[in-house]
Amino acid sequence: MLECNWRDGKWETTHIKPYGPIQVEPSCKVFHYGQAIFEGMKAYKDEAGDVFLFRPEDNWKRFNESAKRLAMPEVPYEVFVEGLKTLVNLDKEWVKYGEGLSLYLRPFMIASENGVAAAPSTEYKFMIVMSPAFAYYRGEVRVIIANQFSRAADGGVGYAKAAGNYAASFYPNNLAMEEGYQQIIWTDAASHEYIEEAGTMNIFVRIGDKLLTAPSNDRILNGVTRRSVIQMAKDHGIEVEERRIRVSEIKEAAQNGELKEIFGSGTAAVIVPIKGFKHEDFKYELPVIENDYATNIKAALMDIQYNRTEDKHGWRVKI
């Protein structure tokens, strides 16, 4: 693991050491005031044994956008990106070769000052931990489109990869799971009329041959996979619209047969096809179609990640 502490207004020396526990005081500010952000990334191995990161600068930039919104210090490129490269290089053997295998990387930062005064911490700890990851399959995914609970407010922290956003989603998600649904597609808190994201995934909707996704704003995480999916879709000649999507539009498309696919995008599974959804009393099962966007775009993205194809956008970074 990698560890770097921020004290007296600056980052100290970065240390790489074996994974192990850290000592913190019970008054450590992260426990009380929740300044905690993270990124999720993966390292991939190709047939020749070379190891690659995928768009690490994008994660670094977003990490620092999250840091700013949570009143935390920005982490330098050398610590975050070069740190990742050094760490992965040391543990290269843990990046396994094979379909869907990877090494999951978790850069994160927490407030580490001790004290219970409600104010931003004056000390922070940045760390990177890693874990081997298998091909991610969570079974069939059906979702509830939210009509009561919310994930984020206008002018809030929804766009940041902030720990508190996840904690806020667990209870509504548990209620959804009790009804037999695996995830929630969040809607805007003001009207619950427009879809936003799924908490751990951005959401794409295919109506006819057009691919729609909600625009990134201060409530919606601007996912690296989201942007990659949009680019891949365009590369495949698919028309993509980034715009607000009404729940009623999705339901109408379902009723008139124009709704072809809904899928989520994220680092963990790249793309997760949604098999069905529920909104209030309306339930719908997505059709099984051939040559679907989800499968094609996922394959195209994984070909880039695993160095099986040309990387014309310069997304792969060789370790």
Place this chain on the structure above:
Amino acid sequence: MLECNWRDGKWETTHIKPYGPIQVEPSCKVFHYGQAIFEGMKAYKDEAGDVFLFRPEDNWKRFNESAKRLAMPEVPYEVFVEGLKTLVNLDKEWVKYGEGLSLYLRPFMIASENGVAAAPSTEYKFMIVMSPAFAYYRGEVRVIIANQFSRAADGGVGYAKAAGNYAASFYPNNLAMEEGYQQIIWTDAASHEYIEEAGTMNIFVRIGDKLLTAPSNDRILNGVTRRSVIQMAKDHGIEVEERRIRVSEIKEAAQNGELKEIFGSGTAAVIVPIKGFKHEDFKYELPVIENDYATNIKAALMDIQYNRTEDKHGWRVKI
């Protein structure tokens, strides 16, 4: 400090031990998914040396409401309230007698399972830590009424005492401080037309002789001090309205001289008078008035807390 762990679906034995560091793994879920809640309370000493808590059951109940919303287990009365009493009794000497002196009590709970899967933790740690507190005076407080950033969404976790709510408020609050204001009065995220709370305080507005405060809802913390202030005001024959308060109403009252007081309520300072506010281009300095509600209600509440008066609502709990 007090420590009690929740594992395998149940609370284990409560331990009381000297304050000291705890060991956690970097993958401890609280660092990544932000399940963390707390309460702020105080123990007070009277002239005879007896020590009292103030409405501890109310804090316990709210703690469990926060726990439910954050998908965390509820903490039993025996662990929370009896634990507090036992702990304060052991450290009775640290509760100092004198105007405004107290022992600050911080019950909190964090997700303690290790692992980076984005799901509710299966293990939790409940702790209580304590710290001697002086009379709280933060200098003159002027506030900005928010017109851009938000603290909470409808259907979100604003009503919970969740760590992430505080982290979300620090950046906007830093911007306010750069402009010379100490706090923000948050407004509703949907329209920014109605005031809500100040993040660490509920807000009261006196227009004429009427005392107004926003109703508690799923965006606003239902403060124990807030409820006590409302009761004290009623006991003093003051007309109190719990209702939505338009920013425009406050500004109009300021312009026509009807705006007499604005103050915040919270455990730390009981009541914090607001000296002035800004909303967009509108700035206003509150008048200095005699026999103000803030001073009278604060004195009445402190008389109860320090056992200097009859406790007709049964709020004091003797240790």
